[in-house]
Amino acid sequence: MLLVSDNTAVRMCGRVVPALEINEILASLGFTHTRVEPVANPNRFFLGVTTPRETHDLLWRLANKTIVTPRSADFLLGILRWINGYHDGVRRNMSSAERSRVATKYGADFDDLGAARHEAGIMFDAAGAPTLTYAMFADSLADLDNYGATHPAVQAHAALGRVMFDTIATTTNRTAKARHSVDPFRPVSGG
Template structure:
């Protein structure tokens, strides 16, 4: 959606950046600037993101592995935050992005279609996040497009099993390997059509997101399909997109993941921010585990609060940036409520 940055947001990022430069003991000068020289607006925005990340990570606790990258004034993508970016970690529901990519790859090769129908039977239903288990009765025939939308928009767990019916676990891993991902894998089980969601790294998640946004990961049509779901305003709002208007939210494609293991809770979120022209401008991949508040999956979890704070700061940073060099852009329709009829 094309939307100009609000005057309030523009003033906010300028004031915050200026305060960062002026504050003694603040973040170190951005790369490429001398210690005594005020950084440019872009460098100050990057410094503010790094400072906010350090503060929020310390406040939330746990072990964080993160990657943030942002285009500079020339349109080149520059790393802003690189924190243990090659650590292999359980991606939990963020991995549904990789699963969806594998399904779309098979569609691009003509071996599957978005309109292909599969039966949704009671024996495949999984609880947890999602919508299908809420039906209480089953027997529908649903399209591939249907369960991919449910998997990415509301993180439906049954959809993962539906994906496994059309792209088995070993084939998913083969597709990901062929696309250059070394660590991003699902975990096969005895049933070849089922799997655990597996592992990834912040760097590979960033690469997947950037290639999706620049439409080099899949066909243009397939990238647009996935981005349209991830950017839609009915998706996840507790984290990065919490403190944004509906119009601002539609400029952010995001995927959340949460679970726990013996080390504690995990709260992850990864996505892409677009400028007002629809050009990809910033990617983020935040993986945090060994956290407390194990059973809190809401917006008050400390790591989710951290995501919300980071989301506002990052969005305000990209507000004044226009990626004029972008070769690929993406837009979504403006949200308009419909009162039946």
């Protein structure tokens, strides 16, 4: 659900943690702009708002395992780095091995001002250390009904992703506190 549907994940989260508590947790972690939007039912909420800066901070803290337990961080990063995840944006022009070094989350929406196409994530060095964090927010865009790889903002994410990855591809982040590895993908025949 983290990769596929924010709406479904929100409904499930609301069953466990009410909106008010989520906002209190976010505030206690120092996020001043990141909030869910409560509704009449305390166990439901709208997605709310955040900023690129706070998204970047949240991801960097996740990569360094300082925002949740190391086990939870590894679980979340494993999902975000899954090679079967989102490929239209930053990871589009990468091999499977390169894609497994990128944890990414895409978000698309629209409002009265136009389309929104956002993507945020973390790139890891070859040893699994977080090396580059990105948060690209694009609002008020045209091509409202295009959720595919041909949307101009998504094409820009793909071009930027290749440049960012090439920049860190041979970098080793010796100062990183946490390392994360992804088990190699081994397809099965189903038999």
